[in-house]
Amino acid sequence: MFTIPEIDTVLAKYAELSYKTNLKFCKENVQDPLFDTSDTMDERMEEMAYKMTIREIEQGIQGFETKLNTVSNSLGQVPFVTATFGLDTSVWGREIAKNLIKVREKGMGQKKTTAVFPKLVFLHRAEVNGNPGSPNFDIKQEAIQCSRTRLYPDYLSLDSGHLAEVYERSGKVVSNMGCRAFLSPFYNESGEEIYTGRSNIGAVSLNLPKIALEANGDWNKFFDLIEKYSEMVFEIHEDYYKKISKMKGSTNPLYFCEGGAWTSVGYDETVGKIYEASTASLGYIGVNEMLNAMNTEEKDRQKRAIQIVRYLKKLTENATMKYNHLYALYST
Numbered sequence: 043m044f045t046i047p048e049i050d051t052v053l054a055k056y057a058e059l060s061y062k063t064n065l066k067f068c069k070e071n072v073q074d075p076l077f078d079t080s081d082t083m084d085e086r087m088e089e090m091a092y093k094m095t096i097r098e099i100e101q102g103i104q105g106f107e108t109k110l111n112t113v114s115n116s117l118g119q120v121p122f123v124t125a126t127f128g129l130d131t132s133v134w135g136r137e138i139a140k141n142l143i144k145v146r147e148k149g150m151g152q153k154k155t156t157a158v159f160p161k162l163v164f165l166h167r168a169e170v171n172g173n174p175g176s177p178n179f180d181i182k183q184e185a186i187q188c189s190r191t192r193l194y195p196d197y198l199s200l201d202s203g204h205l206a207e208v209y210e211r212s213g214k215v216v217s218n219m220g221c222r223a224f225l226s227p228f229y230n231e232s233g234e235e236i237y238t239g240r241s242n243i244g245a246v247s248l249n250l251p252k253i254a255l256e257a258n259g260d261w262n263k264f265f266d267l268i269e270k271y272s273e274m275v276f277e278i279h280e281d282y283y284k285k286i287s288k289m290k291g292s293t294n295p296l297y298f299c300e301g302g303a304w305t306s307v308g309y310d311e312t313v314g315k316i317y318e319a320s321t322a323s324l325g326y327i328g329v330n331e332m333l334n335a336m337n338t339e340e341k342d343r344q345k346r347a348i349q350i351v352r353y354l355k356k357l358t359e360n361a362t363m364k365y366n367h368l369y370a371l372y373s374t
Contacts (some may be wrong), residue, residue: 057138061134123161163197239304243317247325254335324357
């Protein structure tokens, strides 16, 4: 499971290179005696190169989408990939975004089925693409039309809430990691907020109904068990942190050494520094069934549910302080 944050910005520079290559090809290989002025010929070459590049973008996205949805692992699962886009106002950034939407709306294969991956997430910011007259407002309208027919893209608001605060404070976009998880803040040695190139090392979940059955209606025992099993989860993660931190950069050069991660190490260096920015998740499942098992009265159910989630959140905050690793709460 991984995310390509702001894929339009990532790919825009490569589209620019393709355009320059196509323009050079046109100038060297296309001759038209009907045009006898250099200005007219240059304009025509630029138009041809532009169309060639647009076609390459569309074909590239089609190929990417097709491969993601036809390659599976031994469990029959396809790679869970998310791509966010919508904020790039450059010429080629806009074209990448438009073609992501166009390819998804057209459908995949002869039957024009809706592709599941990459999961498309449109980054919404009022002054960039949300308001009439904003630079990418037309792309938002195309995204809405695509959502009407394909249910994609999803939309992530950078206009209010925590994600907006980060964007306004640092200029950084916090893209969701995989399906729905978001990374907590991490600051590098120079104090810069880092979100791209980080990871979650895994989630271990508490089976709340099982714990409730074990507590047998005793809330004090229930919370003692929650703390006991949560500590077991943290110990599992700490053990994993130690193991993966001993790996060498050569085990995954693209991620550890060549720019995939938020910082890089050498091929023969250990990767512990990279995982300093990674989170580990305490998961939970079965809140409603847990309340049933604890014979919770109807009037107390919501209050109890919130109390338990807050307690779990506090445990992750304490673990972050205790172990000096970033722990997060994850609704499984």
